Amino acid sequence: MVRKEVTPGERLGLAVLGSTGSIGRQALEVARLHRDRLRVVALVARSNADLLEEQAREFLPLMVGLVEEGPASRLRERLNGTGIEVRAGAGCLVEAAAHPLAEVVLNAVVGSAGLPATLAALGAGKKLALANKESLVAGGDLVLQALSGGGELIPVDSEHSAVFHCLSGEDPGSVERIILTASGGPFRGYTRGELEGVTPEMALKHPTWSMGPRITVDSATLMNKGLEVIEAHYLFGLPYDRIEVVVHPQSIVHSLVEFRDGSLAAQLSVPDMRIPIGLALSHPERWRTPARRTTLEDLRELTFEPVDRGTFRCLDLAYRAGKMGGTATAVLNAADEVAVELFLRGEIGFLDIERMVEAVLEDHRPWRVETLDDVVAAEEWARSRALKWRKEKHG
Numbered sequence: 001m002v003r004k005e006v007t008p009g010e011r012l013g014l015a016v017l018g019s020t021g022s023i024g025r026q027a028l029e030v031a032r033l034h035r036d037r038l039r040v041v042a043l044v045a046r047s048n049a050d051l052l053e054e055q056a057r058e059f060l061p062l063m064v065g066l067v068e069e070g071p072a073s074r075l076r077e078r079l080n081g082t083g084i085e086v087r088a089g090a091g092c093l094v095e096a097a098a099h100p101l102a103e104v105v106l107n108a109v110v111g112s113a114g115l116p117a118t119l120a121a122l123g124a125g126k127k128l129a130l131a132n133k134e135s136l137v138a139g140g141d142l143v144l145q146a147l148s149g150g151g152e153l154i155p156v157d158s159e160h161s162a163v164f165h166c167l168s169g170e171d172p173g174s175v176e177r178i179i180l181t182a183s184g185g186p187f188r189g190y191t192r193g194e195l196e197g198v199t200p201e202m203a204l205k206h207p208t209w210s211m212g213p214r215i216t217v218d219s220a221t222l223m224n225k226g227l228e229v230i231e232a233h234y235l236f237g238l239p240y241d242r243i244e245v246v247v248h249p250q251s252i253v254h255s256l257v258e259f260r261d262g263s264l265a266a267q268l269s270v271p272d273m274r275i276p277i278g279l280a281l282s283h284p285e286r287w288r289t290p291a292r293r294t295t296l297e298d299l300r301e302l303t304f305e306p307v308d309r310g311t312f313r314c315l316d317l318a319y320r321a322g323k324m325g326g327t328a329t330a331v332l333n334a335a336d337e338v339a340v341e342l343f344l345r346g347e348i349g350f351l352d353i354e355r356m357v358e359a360v361l362e363d364h365r366p367w368r369v370e371t372l373d374d375v376v377a378a379e380e381w382a383r384s385r386a387l388k389w390r391k392e393k394h395g
C-alpha cells in the first residue's frame with residue numbers, strides 16, 4: 001500500500017490500538033480537536049467494553065475490537081444496529097493495524113502484545129505512531145526489518161519524540177550522543193533500605209506524569225528509562241555507549257541531542273503526552289493540542305543530576321541486556337512484566353522486581369531474533385524462569 005501524505009483538506013484514517021488506556025484516551029482528545037483532518041476508522045482494546053462503546057458511539061469507526069471474547073460479545077450486542085463491526089480476539093489488533101482505510105496507526109497497547117500489530121502496520125506501509133515501546137524492546141530487529149517495507153515510524157514516547165524533533169532536518173551522521181531525561185520517579189533520593197518498604201500504592205504515584213500502571217511502576221524502578229535506552233538504540237541507530245540518561249525532576253526538557261560541532265539541541269514543554277501524540281499524528285505538520293502553554297516561569301528552575309545507579313539498578317540491567325543483544329531485551333521486558341504484575345498484586349517486594357529480572361537475565365543465553373517465534377519463545381522462557389525464581393525465594 002502506498003502511504004498518503006497529509007494534504008490540506010483531506011482526512012486521514014486513524015486506527016487506535018489501546019484506545020481505552022492513558023495514551024489512547026489522550027490520542028482521542030487530539031483526534032476530537034482535529035476531526036477535519038482525522039477520521040477514526042478502528043478502535044481496539046483488551047476488555048474495557050464500557051469505554052470502548054462510549055468511544056465507538058462518539059467517533060463512529062468502521063470497526064472496534066476487544067482482545068477478550070466475553071467483553072467483545074457484550075459489546076457486539078450493545079452496538080447492534082450501529083453498523084460498526086465488532087471483532088474479538090488478539091487478531092483484531094493486527095486487523096486494525098492493517099485496516100485498508102487506516103493511513104495512520106497509533107499503537108498504544110501496553111506490553112509486547114503490541115509487537116505483531118507494529119509489524120503488521122509497518123508491513124502494510126502505514127505511518128505508525130508508536131507509543132508501545134515494548135515492540136522495540138522485545139522485537140527491535142524485527143521492527144527494523146519491517147520498516148524496510150515502506151512504512152514510517154514516529155515515536156510517541158516523550159523522550160524519543162524530543163529526539164525525533166531535534167533530529168529533524170539534521171544529518172544523522174553528525175549526532176554524537178543522545179541524552180534521555182528521567183524524572184527520577186517518586187523515590188528519587190531514597191536509600192535501598194527505604195525502597196525495601198515501598199508499597200504498590202506509593203509506586204503508583206508519579207510526580208510529573210499520569211500513566212498506566214505498568215509504566216508508572218517501571219518509572220519508579222527506572223526500568224522504564226532502561227527500556228527507553230533500548231528503544232532509542234533501535235529508533236536512532238546509535239550504540240549503547242552513546243545513549244546516556246540524566247535525571248531532570250521537572251520533566252520540562254524531554255531529551256537532548258549533542259551534535260559533532262558541540263551544539264546541544266533539546267525539546268522543552270510542560271509534561272503533557274498530548275504534545276508528542278499530536279506531533280506523531282500530524283507530522284510533518286504540527287497541529288494545535290489542548291496542552292497548556294509552557295511559560296518562561298516553567299523554565300526558571302531546570303536541574304540535572306546523575307542517576308543513582310547503585311540504588312536503582314534496573315537501568316544498568318537494561319544496558320546489559322541491550323549489549324547482550326538478540327533475545328536478551330525481550331527476556332528483560334518479559335521478566336519485568338511478570339515482576340511488576342506480582343509486585344502490584346502484593347506478592348513480591350519493590351526491590352524484588354530488579355532481583356527477579358537480574359536472576360532471569362543472568363541465566364539467559366541469547367539467540368538471534370529472526371522471526372516472531374524467536375521473541376515468543378524467549379518470552380515464554382523468561383516468564384517461567386521468573387516464576388521459578390519467585391517460588392525459590394518466596395515458596
Ligand code: NDP
Pocket residue numbers: 017018019020021022023024044045046047048049067093108109110111113131132133134156157158209210211212213214215273
Ligand atoms: P494503559 O495501561 O493505560 O493502557 C493500555 C491499553 O492497552 C488499554 O487500552 C488496554 O485495554 C490495552 N491492552 C492492555 N493489554 C492488552 C493486550 N494484551 N492486548 C491488547 N490491548 C491491551 O497504558 P498506557 O496508555 O500508559 O501505555 C500504553 C503504551 O504507551 C505502553 O507501551 C507505555 O509504555 C507507552 N507509554 C505510555 C506513556 C503514558 O504517558 N501513559 C508515556 C510513554 C509511553 P483495556 O483498557 O481494555 O485493558
Ligand code: MG
Pocket residue numbers: 157158159228
Ligand atoms: Mg518516556
